[in-house]
Amino acid sequence: MSTSDVRVRFPPSPTGYLHIGGARTAIYNWLFARKHGGKMVLRIEDTDADRSTEDSIRGIIDGLEWLGLDWDEGPYFQSAYAAEHAAAAERLLAQGNAYKCFCSKEELEARREAAVKARADYRYAGTCRDLSPEEVASREAAGAPYVIRFKVPRGEGGVAFKDLVYGGIERSYNDIEDFVVVRSNGQPLYLLCNVVDDIRDRITHVIRGQDGLTNTPRQILLYRALDVEPPTFAHMPLTLDLNKAKISKRSHGEVVAVQFYREQGFIPWALVNFLVLLGWSPGDDREIFSPEELIEAFSLEGINKANSIFNYRKDDPKFFTDPKAININAHYLRTMPVAQLAELVKPVLEREGIWDAAYEGKKRQWFERTLEMTRERFHTLKDFATLGRAWFADDFTIDDKARQKNLLKHPQLMEWLPELADRLEALPIITPEEAERVARELAETHGVKPGIPVNGARAVITGQIKGPSMFEVFAHLDRDTVIRRLRQAPEYF
């Protein structure tokens, strides 16, 4: 196989939003396809019509697009191939690889209960496996409902395959019951549809969650019966929370949805970078990768067998998600080219109604410089509209600590800050050097350290307790805004 023959798929069931676990599966598939110059197929597995929704399909596609994970084919819809799924079941029957089973639900349930009582493993006993064709025909003619079961080979031997993550795996035939491939209502089961679709889509590598591993031996039997070489399998470890429970919406809430990260002001690639590390490592201690570096470094062999930990504490208000995710996002936010950052901050300010059209034109440079001056302390794009709000709008609030420590402790600032306004107003142009000079003069006049008026000014002008040099800020922000906010200082006492 030449490397460009690699074909992988991302086959979500559209029964909910895009979960970070699903996104991780998509990322691993995408990286593998990109690394080998192969193709990624997007297939929406919507055979469960009752649970599949349009909203979910849209949400999954939006989420993939937002993450920057492009696919080469699809979206294909599994429901469009119902005739092929049924034909495959017919073929299995015709070849003698499957049989009609007339055992009723009640009979099966009774046998299961008996097995449980006897503390034995329950497996379908093969009651209908060897019914004569006449018997089958007469039961069918009598209208008895039936399912179609796969005829698992009996006797010695089993299914052996090499999983690229978990290594050699073997299941003996005795441990695999004759599984159902078509329900009594004629609906083929997911296990079969998934194989038929992977055959049609010429999938070479199935990269999926560890929960798929229980299906693999049965699916390999289906491939064999359909005369197709099975693909290579790679199962990824689970992602667990700190209590070793699977992460889910029910127990963890929105924090498991990709959409949540978008709303929280994540940079899409930062989320990809975080998720890829949940269960994969490059074999060295690198943690930050550009797309090119990640494609280069990625290999299925680098996926860990051990389950990965999503380090999220619901009860810790300091972190709205795994702190590592936040740190990775902050890293990108602080180091990416500022012109690129500007494009990401724009929609955030727009949503808040504090975007100024002039940032596209004559104030562009000012806008980018603002991002440069403020981003050092920020973790998410949203921070520009919250912690950084004073740079773009007048309706900001003063951080409580800043108010306590840098205003209320020094009531004289009620006079000194308006006085600083006068001194700045007297300057023809406010430069950082001139601003520093007048602030120092003011402090000297009143016999205090310059830090006192300067930090007071920071509180009333930026709302924050820390930030870039205030002398730079005096010179950078709009002159009238600086003077007005200093004059308003007494209102905060």
Ligand code: GLU
């Ligand atoms: N539709 C399945 C799911 O969302 C895909 C499983 C597979 O990758 O084979 O879990």
